[in-house]
Amino acid sequence: MPEITLSQAVNQAIAEEMRRDETVFLIGEDVAEAGTPFKVTSGLVEEFSTDRIIDTPISEPGFMGLAVGAAMTGSRPIVDLMFGDFLFLVMDQLCNQAAKIHYMSGGKLNVPLVLRTNLGATRRSAAQHSQSLHALVAHIPGLKVAMPSSAYEAKGLLKTAIRDDNPVVIFEDKLMYQDKAFVPEEEYRLPFGKAAILREGTDVTLIGTSSMRQVCEKAALLLEQDGINAEVIDPRTLVPLDESTILDSVKRTSRAIVVDEGHQNFGTTAEIASRISEKAFYFLDAPVVRMGAMDVPIPFSPVLEDITVPTAEGVADKARKLVAGELIHAL
Amino acid sequence: MxxxxxxxxxxxxxxxxxxxxxxxxxxxxxxxxxxxxxxxxxxxxxxxxxxxxxxxxxxxxxxxxxxxxxxxxxxxxxxxxxxxxxxxxxxxxxxxxxxxxxxxxxxxxxxxxxxxNDVPTSEEENSSKSQELVSPSSASKKVLASPKAKVIAAERGIQVSRLRSLGLSEPIHASDMMGLPVGGQSNLMAVVDDGLFLELVEGSDKIDKKTIFVSFVRGAWRFLFPEKALSVQIINLDGSVSSSGDTDSRNHEAPAVSISLFDLRKTKLFSYGSGSSGNILSIGHHNGTFILNFSYSDADIQLSDATKLINEIAARVENPILQLL
CATH class of the missing domain: 2.40.50.100 (RNA polymerase II/Efflux pump adaptor protein, barrel-sandwich hybrid domain)
Structure with a gap:
């Protein structure tokens, strides 16, 4: 099994699906010759020409609307949104149109569209290019949301997304594009709504999405030194969410920390934590802890930026307190 | 002023x-x-x-x-x-x-x-902050226990409000519950003819009448469960405890089962049991018979063992010579 970067995995997934299905095309800013700022789509234009790898002007609402129309009329567009922060520009096309058309047409129209974008801070890109906004779209019924946490997930989930007849938003961590993982050469797809247990444990469940999976895995190693056995779960998709894997785990460990890079307030961590509290309440031996990004605009200052996101040390510290039975919140 | x-x-x-x-x-x-x-x-x-x-x-x-x-x-x-x-x-x-x-x-x-009463019973492990949180003012209020700990309490028949009096530090977690006895309490009663006992024991100067029943309990226990430790104490009618020596000195891995004896022979009472925890053997005397009442915690002693034990003790009371064999 070759080891490839997350960026190469995405590239392979797009190429394979475009070869398989000629209705698939890629559209976005700087996707052709430039291959995006992260060089994810480099080389695709040589194989598929500018007919199917389409550069657009800087006009996110325009090409997003175009893609929704194309998806309604038989194509399977992959939209490349250069930064997740630009989601705000395509909100109407995505949330009011793409998400609702299947429902409002009485099932007569499908919108088989993939919006590929990214998340993640600590790249020194300041407040408008560092946000993790997946919770915004996960909130909207009619949209699926995938959060790959390595090259393996990135390829498997993207291929599933492209073949899905519903709009899917897929968030890649922009800091992980060069991270390598083993990816099978043969065809594979990862199902939506199926979480991965990356490490089995008995004392506390660490649930980490996307970039925070690595944070949780590192935290588990730190905790191992203290004799604490942490289970690490990557939900892989937020919508649909694999509730049963998470609940089964928490019922075994009685403790949970949900870690996600989106802002903590009203976010992904809150949603998962509340489902645990609702559905595994009688199994809990400690409060369910949320750890999201600090609720501030992401600072440009590297020193400040680094403290806005959860760290392995921070997660391990919280886990130790839960296992020790410390009172987490004052009454 | x-x-x-x-x-x-x-x-x-x-x-x-x-x-x-x-x-x-x-x-x-x-x-x-x-x-x-x-x-x-x-x-x-x-x-x-x-x-x-x-x-x-x-x-x-x-x-x-x-x-x-x-x-x-x-x-x-x-x-x-x-x-x-x-x-x-x-x-x-x-x-x-x-x-x-x-x-x-x-x-x-x-x-x-x-x-x-509100002074919390154990707080050494708490930080000063949590101490403040469970100190007197909140002590009269809700017991701080995790949902899981409460489920375990319910399964064992222990009222959550009793957890504080058991000396657990709050917040109480599932692990704190592990050492607690299960809540069930059972009762066995035996009636034994007093003839031979009175003749052999009361008539003898050499037998210490005060501790004769302790010897019976110990003897029966050693005969039935030689591998298990036992400690026996006499509870006087005023509630004071006269210890009857230490736990069986042989090495046992499990903690000793404790049995308390209530001697009611010189009174009109003939039985005493406790609805809460503990293992209590009361000995009453009425109309030519001894009444042995054993109120025990299911967590400490199983029914089958308890019946054997009381049968064995009753046999010794009925015929004290057995104790010598």
Whole structure:
């Protein structure tokens, strides 16, 4: 099994699906010759020409609307949104149109569209290019949301997304594009709504999405030194969410920390934590802890930026307190 | 000029508090900074110090009653001769006590008792912060236990409100519950003819009659469960304990099962059992028979073992020679 970067995995997934299905095309800013700022789509234009790898002007609402129309009329567009922060520009096309058309047409129209974008801070890109906004779209019924946490997930989930007849938003961590993982050469797809247990444990469940999976895995190693056995779960998709894997785990460990890079307030961590509290309440031996990004605009200052996101040390510290039975919140 | 002691504001949004204990009596000398009473707000309990030196005088308020912030509580006077007896709630000196009408007295006693009982039983492990959270004010309130700990308590038939009295530090977690006995309590009774016992034991000078039943229990236990440790104690009728020697000295890995003996032979009582925990064997004497009543905790002893044990003890009471064999 070759080891490839997350960026190469995405590239392979797009190429394979475009070869398989000629209705698939890629559209976005700087996707052709430039291959995006992260060089994810480099080389695709040589194989598929500018007919199917389409550069657009800087006009996110325009090409997003175009893609929704194309998806309604038989194509399977992959939209490349250069930064997740630009989601705000395509909100109407995505949330009011793409998400609702299947429902409002009485099932007569499908919108088989993939919006590929990214998340993640600590790249020194300041407040408008560092946000993790997946919770915004996960909130909207009619949209699926995938959060790959390595090259393996990135390829498997993207291929599933492209073949899905519903709009899917897929968030890649922009800091992980060069991270390598083993990816099978043969065809594979990862199902939506199926979480991965990356490490089995008995004392506390660490649930980490996307970039925070690595944070949780590192935290588990730190905790191992203290004799604490942490289970690490990557939900892989937020919508649909694999509730049963998470609940089964928490019922075994009685403790949970949900870690996600989106802002903590009203976010992904809150949603998962509340489902645990609702559905595994009688199994809990400690409060369910949320750890999201600090609720501030992401600072440009590297020193400040680094403290806005959860760290392995921070997660391990919280886990130790839960296992020790410390009172987490004052009454 | 007497100094007025008023109810202090102890928190931002606190508008009243309750005096739970007086630490000084009327007429006592107080120095500045010395604690004179203890108040309880909805958040915490704390001591209030004297702001001036003198003698405590003229207490205006009752224990256990909500007093608005700023209300006059008592005064501190400069000279002992200016001390005025309390207008209402007298303090804890005997001479004051005697002047109380019974109702007032009992209400004060209740308060004092409640105050004493509220001291949490084990708090060494808590940080100072959590100590504050489970200290007296909250002690009378809800027991802090995790949902899982509560489920375990329910499964074992232990009321959550009892967990505090078992000495667990709060918040209580599932792991704290592991060492607790299960809640079930069972009862067995045996009736034994007293003829041979009276003849052999009561008639003998060499047998220590006080501990003969302890010997029977130990002997029966050793005969049936040689691998398990046992400790036996005699509970006197006034509740005091006379220990009958230490736990069986042989090495046992599991902690000893403890059995308490109630000797009711010289009384008209013939049986005693406890609804809570513990293993109690009472021995009554009535109409030519001994009545052995064994109230035991299911967590310590299984039914099959308990029946064997009581049968064996009964046999020894019936025929004390068995004990010698």
């Amino acid at each position: 007497p100094f007025e002691i008023k109810m202090p504001q102890l928190g931002m949004n606190q508008d009243s508090a309750t005096i739970v204990t007086w630490l000084k009596n009327v007429g006592d000398k107080v120095t500045k900074g010395e604690a004179i009473f203890e108040v309880e707000t909805d958040k915490a309990t704390m001591e209030v110090e004297a702001q001036s030196e003198g003698y405590l005088s003229c207490i205006q308020v009752e224990l256990g009653v909500e007093i608005p912030v700023g209300e006059l509580i008592a005064t501190i006077v400069e000279n002992k001769k200016d001390v005025v007896k309390s207008v209402r709630a007298p303090v804890l000196t005997n001479e004051e006590d005697s002047k109380l009408d019974e109702e007032q007295k009992s209400s004060i006693e209740k308060e004092v008792a409640a105050g004493k």
